[in-house]
Amino acid sequence: MQVQTHVDIHSEWGIVAARQAGRKLAREIGFGSVDQARITTAISELARNIYLYANKGQIQIEEATSAGKRGIKIIATDQGPGIKEIRRVMEDGFTTSGGLGAGLPGVKRLMDDFDIDSELKVGTTITAIKWLR
């Protein structure tokens, strides 16, 4: 059976909950401590983006399988304002909140597959996968 965890983000504590759920599943799948740290950090970034820009949303964490590979899949969904310039948010150092601007490009580097889908005033869905090597 596929393991799935769903965490609602509507406060900063949601970020912690999502992170812990992610770490737990990553450990169960068999990721090493460095990859566990990568995965938790990626979840932390995505959850924080939800909290910061959309106020609330969901993080879904599940096991992913493809062509004999196993991995962990993180899906971050919100019904927030959407991202105006997707190309620019993927550049290092671009920020609209006064942060470091390393969040999304950082998540892309931390994970293996990265997919972003956003529509203005409708919301954003980000899917990221890390494969077990």
Next chain:
Amino acid sequence: MNSVIKDMVLEHKEDITDSWLKEISKFRSDDMLQNISDKMYENTNLEFVNILILTVQKTNEELEHDELIQFVEKLIQIGWPLNYITRGLQEFRKACVEIISNREENSHNNLEFFKKIEDWIDDIVNLLVTQYSGSWENTVFLQKMALKELSAPLIPVFENISVMPLIGTIDTERAKLIMENLLEGVIEHRSQVVLIDITGVPVVDTMVAHHIIQASEAVRLVGAKCILVGIRPEIAQTIVNLGIDLGKFPTKSTLKKGIESALELTQREIVELKK
């Protein structure tokens, strides 16, 4: 309390109790009550229903100092879930309405009668839920205070050298506290070098890094130097992956090395005594 209901409830006390006990034992399996012994569960149920029936004789003011409250406080203390209370009361209402309307001819289809029962039970529900949530709010508040107390101490270790060990998740509120304590402490202890130890921080994401960078920048402005220590290997890798630039920042792997370099910065060193 309305005397008509009171008489009816007291008259059919046994039937209500039986029907309620039957219902309540059904939903035991689907919640957190499984690991409670059968005997304990039965006794508590019996106590609960007896107290509930007695409340029909009491006014609202009397309820507040009642054994009902004591009973609920006991449940809270031993950690029974709130849904035991709410479902228990729902079933109790059903049992009352069903049994009384079956037995009493003149109460049949009498809206007034149902309303009376509703009012009676609703008052109890409100009272108990308030009691429960009050105790939770209190717990959460106390934990928050406890957390804040161990939040971000600045410890002077040598003259002019202080250490701030950070343990646990850093959220916005804590980040603010870190900044305040850091700056106040630096002035108070006249520190020249401050070591920020992040060994106990589970995740360093861009926000945490941002707060640390800001804090050290502020420390620089008041004339002291910041060294970041306790960067675990996996954290080092994620920081590089995230592309966070800590180039301007002196960092050391352990607190020990940090202290050595802090002593160096203040023209001192640790020497072993020759005997």
